[in-house]
Amino acid sequence: MKKLLHIFLLLGISTYAQDVPFNCDYSAYLFQYNDVYAVDLASGNSYTVATDITEGNINAAGYNPADGFIWGSLTSPQKSIVRIGKNFNTTIYTINELPESNRYVGDINTDGIYYLKGGGKTYYTIDLNPESKNYTQYLGTDNLSENINIHDWAFNAVDGNLYAVEKKTNILYRINPENGNVLSLGVIPTLAGLNYTYGAVYFDASGRFYVSANQTGTIYMIQKVQDLTGANAMESNLFAFGPSSASNDGARCPTAPVAQEICDNGIDDDGDGLIDCEDPSCSGYSGCPVLEQSTASSGNAGGLESNNRLADKISKRNFNRTKSSYKFDKSTAKLVSKTSLYGNMATSRGALQLSDFVPLEVINEDVVIESSPSDLVGITNATNVYSVDYIRKDEAVASVLVLETTSGVYEHTKYICDRLLGAELLSVSTIEINEQQFIKALIKNIDGSLEFVLSFSVKTINNGNEYGVESHWNLDKYEDNVGFYNFQIWSNSLDDLILLGEETIRLMEIVKPISNYNNSTAPTVFVKKGTYHNGLLNLEIVNTNKSASVSFDGGLRTTETDVLDYVSTRIDLNGNYISTIDVDAGNLFDIGFRIGDGVETPDDLFMSDGPWGYDDAAPSTEVTKYTVETNYDAFESDEYPVERNISLEATTSEYIAAYRALTPKFNPIDLTAYNSLKFKAKGTGTLIVRLVKESVENWETQYKTSVSLSADFSEFSLPFSEFESSNGSPLEVTDITSLVFTMLAENGTEETKIMDLQQLRFSTSETLSVSSVNQDELLNPIAVPNPMQTRTIIHFTAQQSESVTLAVYNQMGALVREIPFQAKAGKNEILLNRSNLASGLYLCKVQSKITQYKTTKLLVN
Incomplete structure (x- = not known):
């Protein structure tokens, strides 16, 4: 009997563990195939919370207010739906009335009725209210009043209607779930002219509608859609930069609030580490400039290194530019124009040039100018360099820098260096090109301008007959000892960035087919910004996946002519989203280091002092x-x-x-x-x-x-x-x-x-x-006060950090006191208390393995 009771208890515990509801938490959940990501709408940051939770792929996901669970439609088993708990245990139900496939739009109203559809006008209703006698039963089929090309819809808890955004037209629709009536509310201003799929949409408690673009991951927000009539003005803006996704859907409790940034109070109101105008959600609000209005930097200034191997050559290059008062003059730069051979140059001319891979007339630029930093050849591992700047209204809006290397990847990426030089990494996630995810970064430059950055490299494979594409955050992930075409693309517009990236890949495919992609995921813990001063690295770390700690591993040089020393430590983050920490690096000239939680992609940085x-x-x-x-x-x-x-x-x-x-x-x-x-x-x-x-x-x-x-x-x-x-x-x-x-x-x-x-x-x-x-004075410690009554301080200057000992001898040469001390480079002070020292003369000696200090006489009264 005891054994049977024990079994029943275990079964009860297991059942309870499978029945944990979400209960309207604040996260948005993004389903991609059968993996689940938690998305913070305020920041756009996301992290993986569960993988492979079902056999089939999940789509048409929605939060069920009637039971607190998330439900979705499955590709396998056919005609099935799935209930998902907060611990991501699942329960599958078969609904025989459903079609076998083509079910990717869905959400659930406050009464627990699941509205599910695919392409076309037809949608299906299922009762998911656990208090209903029809629980998990098919209720019927209805039709929309018109056919609209949508990929997700969501219930607004304020008015009980469904809302969706159509692909290509970017029209916002209100849908009455009772009768299928579709009302056009007009084109969303922020999305006008874009051509994205909106596969994940969400609501908050105030009726704000959040729309995520699959290809870029950008999250847009439309204010109070319940007040729109189709004739009045629609207020919309860019809200955050999230992850790109495919075969995806979004679900979120519609009565949970989303933190909003107040754009003029100097406070990080929404907790994403961004204040006022630097927060994307303030783009165009309260006096903040539209995010994509800043000027992009020129390709002529790009391409500096991300390690210490070439520091002396890079600094000499920069000095020569300074000495000659070199400044890139875009007004006299060579114009680059599209010819009849564009997209077919290599085969027509018979000789491949880097310019063959550079996009033209894809981002509505006025002109394109050549801006090649040719002085990188010979001082880096690039054997050939070509870059262009895209000009619109006399301002640079984007650049493409192409560098050819013969032995390994090019040793610089824009996001590795700049963060410790005054720039900031505001976000890092992904964009989608050719159904492949590439890492994108949003960088705030030293001058305050904003740039979206994409880097990837292309090599020949399969006996030179095909191309393989690699894109990694960490340079050591690239294959060694092979040649690459290295692409660095940056723009003041994320939409322009993806267009340039797509066209670059298309131009590569004209030359040779791309048969392989080897791309890494973005880091989930990264350094937003950092400074070095007086031996301390001050780092602001963004921790999107709530890691408890990260490792810090690096190599540093104390001077330009010194050898590399290796350092390693552990940094506690305590699961905080934003942490500001100090790392005692000692006096240094440059340092390259990596932080990582051992699970996701680590973050790499390189910093050099002025050389x-x-x-x-x-x-x-x-x-x-x-x-x-x-x-x-x-x-x-x-x-x-x-x-x-x-x-x-x-x-x-x-x-x-x-x-x-x-x-x-x-x-x-x-x-x-x-x-x-x-x-x-x-x-x-x-x-x-x-x-x-x-x-x-x-x-x-x-x-x-x-x-x-x-x-x-x-x-x-x-x-x-x-x-x-x-x-x-x-x-x-x-x-x-x-x-x-x-x-x-x-x-x-x-x-x-x-x-x-x-x-x-x-x-x-x-x-x-x-x-x-007198240089000898540096080696002569001083006691102040001297004579001493109860205490004195021994002042001395150390050449570098080390462990020393203050040894105190009496007049007979006997050792009467030893004080161990950790000296730092520069001025140091050791406290010496009198304690049991008798009156008389003493000799104080700072004992060091590096410096021979002189003996100091000390009189004790």
């Missing part, structure tokens, strides 16, 4: 020594540090120069909060110091001053007023890109030139001064 480099372009110049080292001294809180010191030696009969960019891409910095440049230096002869302004086009009129160096270090404080231009204009430090330090050979004869530069920083001081520096 040091040298200009040895003069034919007679030969650099014999060049090292970059970490700053030993700490900076004051009111100073702008220019990190790392350099030591440079060269022979020349002309000149040698060292430069330091303030940002990795030589972007301008506003230094109006500061008044002077300070540094320590020693060397041979005169050092010319330039503050390079972005707005100055002629190198000879850049602002400069000079100082005399000697064999010993001196501290220099140079007010900005000391820097002069040959044009006589006073210096305005609103757009400083770099510092350049130049030494000239006297009388054109060969000389050895030496410069050692340390502790560069911009200061609020306005005093011109030069003072000698």
Whole structure:
């Protein structure tokens, strides 16, 4: 009897586990084949909540207010529907009156009546109210008053009607479920001109209608559809960027609210990490610009690296552009026009060119101009480069950059680098091209402009007869040691992005058939933005799938000439959607790292500080020594540090120069909060110091001053007023890109030139001064106060982070106290309490494996 009771208890528990309703939770649920995704309509972010929950594919999904479950129609078994619980257990019911297939539109009203249809006018009704005597029974068949091409409909709990959007026409329809009467409410303004399938639609408690486009994942919102008559104005706008999908359907409790962003209060009202105008839902509202009005960046500025292998060459390329005052001039750029050979160039001409893959006349552009950054060839792994900018109303709206590589994928993607340089990754999800999902990213650039970004690469396969397409977030997912055509496409419009992507793939297929796609999923945990300052990486992490923690694995270099060190740690996120965390990375020049939860695609980032480099372009110049080292001294809180010191030696009969960019891409910095440049230096002869302004086009009129160096270090404080231009204009430090330090050979004869530069920083001081520096003082710890009564602090400067020990000896040389201490690079303080120390003289020694510090005498009263 006990055994039978035990079995009954287990059965009861199992039945209960299968009967957990959703009970009107706030998520929207997207069904794709037989997988389920939870979608946050406010942010558009989604994550997988269940996979392979049924044998057949699920469509026509709807939330049932009568029982709290989600129901859907199945492809297998035929003529079946399915009930889905919150734990994604399923129960299948056969409805013999249903057709065997073609059932992909469905939703359930407040009384539990399921309205189900496919193509054509016919729709079917099924009773899904568990209190009804007809529960799970077929009720009848009706017909719509007109045939409309829709792929989902949803009940509005405010008025009890069904609503849907027609493909191609983008007309919003109201459908009376009782009699099938169809009323056109007009074209949705935000969707006008688009050609998408709207396979997932949802409502909220206020009667706002949310429409998701399959191909782009974009979510649009129409306000209070119950108030529309077909004659009055319709208010609609872009709402969020979600995942693309196919064979899909959406379900959501229609009486659950959706958080709304208030667009002018400086608060993240809807909890998606975006405030006011940066939130897509504010596009065109409360003074916010329409999201797609910003200017896209030029392809001429694209293509910089995503690792540290080429940092010195990339920085020299940028310096040469700065020195020559290079600026891409779109007004003089070569026009690219569509010819009769477009789409058939390779076979007609017999020689394939990168321009053959570039779309033309697909996004309603006014003109297309060539913008190829040809100076990437030779300093990256690209062997051939071609890019164009698409111009509309004299502004760039999109760019396509094509790079040919012969051994591996091109080593840069736009979204890897820019987030730690002031840009932000607002969202990352997917778009659909040729029924394949590609990762799309929405990036807010440093200048505030917005760009949608798509990257993929194409290689030859099957003995060169076909193409294979690869698209990955992580560069190490691409096949090694093969050649690729690498495509980077960005636009200020997501709709234009997908058109350019589709046409690029079509142009590839004209040359060779594409027989294989190998695409990765988008990361669900990613860094939205980050900064590096004083040894700390500050990261804002978006955690769409509620991971408890992520791993952090990276490689960093402390200076431009140092070797790579590897770091690894664990970051707790506690399931929070947004987390701001600090990672102690120590002083560094660059770092590449990965965060991931071990389940979904990890996120990769690369950050470089503004680089040091040298200009040895003069034919007679030969650099014999060049090292970059970490700053030993700490900076004051009111100073702008220019990190790392350099030591440079060269022979020349002309000149040698060292430069330091303030940002990795030589972007301008506003230094109006500061008044002077300070540094320590020693060397041979005169050092010319330039503050390079972005707005100055002629190198000879850049602002400069000079100082005399000697064999010993001196501290220099140079007010900005000391820097002069040959044009006589006073210096305005609103757009400083770099510092350049130049030494000239006297009388054109060969000389050895030496410069050692340390502790560069911009200061609020306005005093011109030069003072000698005793380098030995850096190795001499100081006790303050000395003599001490009850306590003192030992001050010392460490060259880098390390574990040290403060050892205290009495006059007889006996060790009386040891204090372990974790030193950081720069200034450090160790507290020494008197405790049981008797009055007298003591010797204090900071013991280090790296630095030989001097002994400090301490008097205890």
